[in-house]
Amino acid sequence: MADELTVDIVTPDERSFQGPANGVRAPGIEGSFEVREDHAPMIAAFGIGPLIVKTQAAHEYADMHNDRIIFATSGGFLEVIDNKVTVLAETVEPASEIDVERAESAEERAKRRLEEGVQEEERETHEAARDRARNRLRVAMGKVGTRQS
Incomplete structure (x- = not known):
């Protein structure tokens, strides 16, 4: 593929991914969006x-079809x-690295605190x-990237 995207995903702690892609x-904030080659800045x-x-390239994080890598994210910024x-x-x-039990525990803990009644600022x-937590569970269970999600 001559013209493809180069993707670099970084957090405050590490570079999580760097490589070629067909889209992201x-x-x-107001709905999902996709970036492909030759996208406007x-x-x-x-x-x-x-x-x-x-992505078309094999990668350790790629799903079973080896054509996409799915990450759970909590927000940030994207630049093209x-x-x-x-x-x-x-x-x-x-x-592939999400600890499902930990995510389930986090969801239950947050739900319990909300049900107990909390101050508005909390x-x-x-x-x-x-x-x-719900996002991490959806991503871990493969419930993203389809029309139903």
């Missing part, structure tokens, strides 16, 4: 949701310039924790 789909914020890198996509994420975790924190 991100959970935009842009900077966009994204929120909690699946970050999907579509000259077929280079840079993702600056708060957190990013490949589906509610948003617990709702975000619940949403992050």
Whole structure:
């Protein structure tokens, strides 16, 4: 493939992915969006949701069809310039590395705290924790990237 994207995904702690791709789909603040080759330059914020890198190259994180890598992310920014996509994420975790039991525990803990009743200023924190856990579970169980998700 002559013209493809170069994707670089970084968090404050590490570089999570670097390599060629056919496209990147991100959970935009106002709806998901996709970047493909020759996309106009842009900077966009994204929120909690699946970050999907579509690739033809074999990669340790690729799913069973070996054509995409799915990450659970908690938000950040994405920049596109000259077929280079840079993702600056708060957190990013490949589906294959998600600890499902830990994510289930985090979801239950957040739900329990919300049901117990919390101060208004704490509610948003617990709702975000619940949403992050649910996203990690969806990504780990492969329930993203289809029309139903």
